[in-house]
Amino acid sequence: MCDKKEKYYITTAIAYTSKKPHIGNTYEAIFTDAIARYKRMQGYDVFFMTGTDEHGQKIQELAEKAKISPKQYVDNIAGEIKSIWDLVGTSYDKFIRTTDNYHEETVKKIFKKLYEQGDIYKGFYEGWYCTPCESFFTETQLVDNKCPDCGRDVIYSKEEAYFLKLSKYQDRLLKYIEENPDFVRPESRKKEIINNFIKPGLQDLCVSRSSFTWGIPVDFDPKHVTYVWIDALSNYITGLGYTFDNKGKNYLKYWPADLHVIGKDILRFHMIYWPIMLMALGEPLPKHIYAHGWMLFGQDKMSKSRGNVIYADDLVKLFGVDATRFYSLSEMPFAQDGSITYESFISRYNSELANTLGNLVNRTVAMCNKYFEGIVINKNIVQDVDKQLIALAKTSVENYNKKMEELKVQEAIHEIWELVRRSNKYIDETMPWVLAKDETKQDRLNTVLYNLIETIRIIAVMLAPIMPATSENIFKQINSDEKTLDSINTFGKYASNTKVQKASPLFERIDEVKKLEEIEKSKEVETVEKEQEKTNLISIDELDKVKLNVGKILEARRVEGTNKLYCLTIDLGTEKRTIVSGLVPYYTEEELINKKVIVVTNLKPAKLRGIDSNGMLLAAGDGDIVKLITVDGDVELGAKVH
Ligand code: MSP
Numbered sequence: 001m002c003d004k005k006e007k008y009y010i011t012t013a014i015a016y017t018s019k020k021p022h023i024g025n026t027y028e029a030i031f032t033d034a035i036a037r038y039k040r041m042q043g044y045d046v047f048f049m050t051g052t053d054e055h056g057q058k059i060q061e062l063a064e065k066a067k068i069s070p071k072q073y074v075d076n077i078a079g080e081i082k083s084i085w086d087l088v089g090t091s092y093d094k095f096i097r098t099t100d101n102y103h104e105e106t107v108k109k110i111f112k113k114l115y116e117q118g119d120i121y122k123g124f125y126e127g128w129y130c131t132p133c134e135s136f137f138t139e140t141q142l143v144d145n146k147c148p149d150c151g152r153d154v155i156y157s158k159e160e161a162y163f164l165k166l167s168k169y170q171d172r173l174l175k176y177i178e179e180n181p182d183f184v185r186p187e188s189r190k191k192e193i194i195n196n197f198i199k200p201g202l203q204d205l206c207v208s209r210s211s212f213t214w215g216i217p218v219d220f221d222p223k224h225v226t227y228v229w230i231d232a233l234s235n236y237i238t239g240l241g242y243t244f245d246n247k248g249k250n251y252l253k254y255w256p257a258d259l260h261v262i263g264k265d266i267l268r269f270h271m272i273y274w275p276i277m278l279m280a281l282g283e284p285l286p287k288h289i290y291a292h293g294w295m296l297f298g299q300d301k302m303s304k305s306r307g308n309v310i311y312a313d314d315l316v317k318l319f320g321v322d323a324t325r326f327y328s329l330s331e332m333p334f335a336q337d338g339s340i341t342y343e344s345f346i347s348r349y350n351s352e353l354a355n356t357l358g359n360l361v362n363r364t365v366a367m368c369n370k371y372f373e374g375i376v377i378n379k380n381i382v383q384d385v386d387k388q389l390i391a392l393a394k395t396s397v398e399n400y401n402k403k404m405e406e407l408k409v410q411e412a413i414h415e416i417w418e419l420v421r422r423s424n425k426y427i428d429e430t431m432p433w434v435l436a437k438d439e440t441k442q443d444r445l446n447t448v449l450y451n452l453i454e455t456i457r458i459i460a461v462m463l464a465p466i467m468p469a470t471s472e473n474i475f476k477q478i479n480s481d482e483k484t485l486d487s488i489n490t491f492g493k494y495a496s497n498t499k500v501q502k503a504s505p506l507f508e509r510i511d512e513v514k515k516l517e518e519i520e521k522s523k524e525v526e527t528v529e530k531e532q533e534k535t536n537l538i539s540i541d542e543l544d545k546v547k548l549n550v551g552k553i554l555e556a557r558r559v560e561g562t563n564k565l566y567c568l569t570i571d572l573g574t575e576k577r578t579i580v581s582g583l584v585p586y587y588t589e590e591e592l593i594n595k596k597v598i599v600v601t602n603l604k605p606a607k608l609r610g611i612d613s614n615g616m617l618l619a620a621g622d623g624d625i626v627k628l629i630t631v632d633g634d635v636e637l638g639a640k641v642h
Pocket of ligand 1: 024
């Protein structure tokens, strides 16, 4: 346990706002949340920060494709990310967005300071660029002429850019890593970065781009924008209120970070660039970085094109929040990748949540109600089997604490379930239903049930960071407020003579066949939606929104001062309309008169060269040949086109 005032600053990576985050990204938020909750239980003054990384070429392109501004685009996705983090119960203290004004302003200052002190210099970047990964590669780094990270096409580009001098800090960085052996965990990933990137010699890092605009402008050279990593990494200090002029209360209190939680793919950036940036700024380095593994779908990387992406909100709909937290945390080992499948989710849900944990709590609370009207008293009629249970509870708590401390959440969960299973076995061994039938065994029965309820309380405390709502639910059922980590170091803190509440199941068993069918169905709906998206199909209702009518051109006159525009008068039978149209290069006035054309009649009016244009004519072709769509034969003017 720590001194109450000791601080603990913990962060996740900030997620890209290019697309909705999948369960892999969400796992990171859940994992970090579990550690943050645990640290709070230990008594630390925790500051937990997470957020979104919102600049870059890819986002600019996606926004262009979606025909909205980049800010609108990132507002949408950042909102989605935040709501998913909220849905899974992430207890962050701050959600930072790199488009937040204070962040942008500080990043500008950081860039300028590093430039002025000679750590950033101007040069040229020439190389192969992967837009989705936002990374440059040399020829030799490419794999089959494709991006070595994602396998997609790369483009050759040369542009003026600013660079951060990394080589200058290489020795200091290595020394820091050597002197702080647990700076980066796991050890295997740390070694990989030292051997593959630091020891061969650090290449200077490109920190600005001028070929796109969606980024934080370089203060003294605004045709450049800050290229992602200086922008993104700075979030860890700007979010605490760090600026040059004023470091801010939270920065002074919480920096350096006690733990950055990130995925293995971005360890290089956190283990090399971030410490070097901080050294250059003269600020202390983070204490620990933990690079977790990859969450795979079965054995494969999740990707939209493979159609195997799983989203946390879908899992929550299918299984609930706590089951999603439990499953993702317990499927990810400390130093390796984890794997997720619907089948294994259902199987673990049924066996570990519904059967093992759910039954233990349900049976025990029900027996307390059945045999003693809910009031259990510890009569201390002790047998060997009790001692075994109590001894295991003690080791479980010790091991659990050790594992949580080492960030081995999967193994900590395993420790909890050892105790859950042992408790179920204890019920089978002590057979309360047999004791209940014997008048002389009532004190023994009380003791057995007390031991069970107390073990359940210990389990609920350990579950709190993993499954907060389930933990609360158990506390409610056993009617206890003894929730502290301290309280589980001693067996027996549950108040004897407490009345438990009515038993209610924690997890309903899932019918595997039905659930898999439900999942299949939702995938079918998704596929249909995707297909429609791909081909840009519209529904009949959408088509119906466009009103098309037959009209006749009565007059055509050139609009003064333009080379293209005619001002047309169109007869729609019941009304006449003025429409300005760019037909000069394609038709003479005479050719236009009396043509029966198709008019979009419910288009919002527009002012063109001072003339109110009220509709549009349908035409085909572009470039040199444009032809009006005309109507063949005798059709009434104003007739609806369908
Ligand atoms: N924006 C950068 C991080 C900048 S931090 C200063 C980024 N964003 S991301 O959205 O691509 O990823 C967010 C986090 O999710 C990263 O830590 C990344 O490693 C992690 N993961 C991405 N895919 C993952 C899995 N399939 N499984 C587990 N974690 C995954 O990187």
